[in-house]
Amino acid sequence: MNAEKRQQIFARLQAENPHPTTELNYSTPFELLIAVILSAQATDVGVNKATDKLYPVANTPQAIYDLGVEGLKSYIKTIGLFNSKAENVIKTCRILLDQHNGEVPDNRIALEALPGVGRKTANVVLNTAFGHPTIAVDTHIFRVSNRTGLAKGKNVDEVEQKLLRHVPKLYKQDAHHWLILHGRYICIARKPRCGACVIEDLCDFKDKQEI
Known part of the structure; x- marks a missing residue:
């Protein structure tokens, strides 16, 4: 061509x-990051149904970390691979709190170091949240x-x-x-x-x- x-x-x-724009519901880079992690082998519609209930209760690294793995599972159990995703999200929240002052990093290396975040997820966050091409x-x-x-x-x-x-x-x-x-x-x-x-x-x- x-x-x-x-x-x-x-x-x-x-x-x-x-x-x-993305069909995932989000209002902050962190909400987008979590939604994209959850969307692996799942539909955006299914993820939105879960996060629409989760985010009014917990939509920051500290708040989701405080839910714990089992608490988070109760919100995302309708999503495929929810057990491993819950563990990855909690680990990611801990790293964001410990290493990034609770903020989503605006660079690929730091993003790909987060559990559950590969190149595709990093690309989505960099593009949609931070305007990278x-x-x-x-x-x-x-x-x-x-x-x-x-x-x-x-x-x-x-x-x-x-x-x-x-x-x-x-x-x-x-x-x-x-x-x-x-x-x-x-x-x-x-x-x-x-x-x-x-x-x-x-x-x-x-x-x-x-x-």
């Missing part, structure tokens, strides 16, 4: 959704990038590096959100909704679907 076509793809995605590649973005020809790669790291190289600078800040929403609602896994896609004519996918 050439640079002109990539430019057109993002211009159309921007025109359709000028101010994209990072691109967190999840299953949706991996699929869209390969299927459309936007950035083909055998694994998420390859796709991320290609996207960082090829996404025009003007669109890099919001690229993550456009691609994930496109994959979630239009370029879905089993039967993409090509007939409803604003970039259908720019896409390299051979087996296009009418609906």
Whole structure:
């Protein structure tokens, strides 16, 4: 795919959704961090249902740490892998309190040192909370990038590096959100909704679907 076509793809995605953002509910970087940790192998809808009950009770590192692992589990038990996630969140809160004055760090190394935080989670926090032009590649973005020809790669790291190289600078800040929403609602896994896609004519996918 050439640079002109990539430019057109993002211009159309921007025109359709000028101010994209995460579908996770949050009001502070800390709330976003915890929501993203909880979202691994879970839906944003499911995470929001849990955090909508948790955050009015505890939405700071100290408050969630004070709940303890068992207390936290009572709020997130509807989310997959809640046992290990509860332990990671409590450990993360302790580190934030001990090493970062209760604040979420604005750098990758410190974020990835937190339990339950990998590169993808760090990218989401850096991009959405702090405005870094990072691109967190999840299953949706991996699929869209390969299927459309936007950035083909055998694994998420390859796709991320290609996207960082090829996404025009003007669109890099919001690229993550456009691609994930496109994959979630239009370029879905089993039967993409090509007939409803604003970039259908720019896409390299051979087996296009009418609906």
